[in-house]
Amino acid sequence: xxxxxxxxxxxxxxxxxxxxxxxxxxxxxxxxxxxxxxxxxxxxxxxxxxxxxxxxxxxxxxxxxxxxxxxxxxxxxxxxxxxxxxxxxxxxxxxxxxxxxxxxxxxxxxxxxxxxxxxxxxxxxxxxxxxxxxxxxxxxxxxxx
Numbered sequence: 315x316x317x318x319x320x321x322x323x324x325x326x327x328x329x330x331x332x333x334x335x336x337x338x339x340x341x342x343x344x345x346x347x348x349x350x351x352x353x354x355x356x357x358x359x360x361x362x363x364x365x366x367x368x369x370x371x372x373x374x375x376x377x378x379x380x381x382x383x384x385x386x387x388x389x390x391x392x393x394x395x396x397x398x399x400x401x402x403x404x405x406x407x408x409x410x411x412x413x414x415x416x417x418x419x420x421x422x423x424x425x426x427x428x429x430x431x432x433x434x435x436x437x438x439x440x441x442x443x444x445x446x447x448x449x450x451x452x453x454x455x456x457x458x459x
Contacts, residue, residue, distance in 0.1 A: 316432035321380045323425035324437065327444070328371045328382060329392035330418045335364040337398035337414065341407040344400035349458070353404055356458060360411075360451050367444055374437055394421060408458050415452035419445055 342357035372382035383389065394417045398410065422445045429437035 316428070317378055317434075319428045320425070320432050320434055320437055321375055321378050323421075323428040324371055324375050324378075325383055325388075326392050326394075326421050327418075327425050327441070328368065328375065329389040330395050330421045331364055331368045331371060332389050333393040333395035333397070334411075334414050334418055335361050335368060337395060338364065338411060340398045340400055341402070341411065345404050345407055347404040349404055353408065353458065356454060357411075360454075363447060363451070367447070370440060374440065377436075394418075405459065408455050412452055412455040412459070415448050415455060419448050419452070422448065 338357050338361040342354055342361060345353045345357065372384070375382040383392065395414050396410075398407070402410065422441050426438055426441035426445070429435075429441060
């Protein structure tokens with residue numbers, strides 16, 4: 315039963331990571347204004363990191379013997395991240411992405427707790443690694459406001 319809880323938590327992490335990836339890439343493409351260059355580069359750094367993490371999360375799910383969700387419909391049902399609007403002003407993009415980083419940290423914490431209860435140190439270790447990455451991303455975004 316505990317493996318099932320880990321897999322379900324990982325599916326939520328995957329959905330939030332993918333939704334945040336798409337939103338960050340959208341904002342990377344469409345940011346405008348005096349901070350364009352710095353935000354364009356920051357967003358690119360963050361979505362590139364997410365792309366690698368997404369693949370690892372899916373592989374963790376497969377390693378536990380389950381199928382990884384891979385459709386927008388599945389992600390929409392599981393994610394806590396709201397889609398981005400490419401017409402959003404730069405300062406609001408940064409604010410939204412900061413809030414999203416905090417949301418995904420909560421999702422990662424739930425997965426960490428499930429992994430620890432199941433004694434799955436591999437998943438637990440990766441959830442800690444991702445929390446560290448998202449805390450840094452949130453800090454970078456907050457510092458850009």
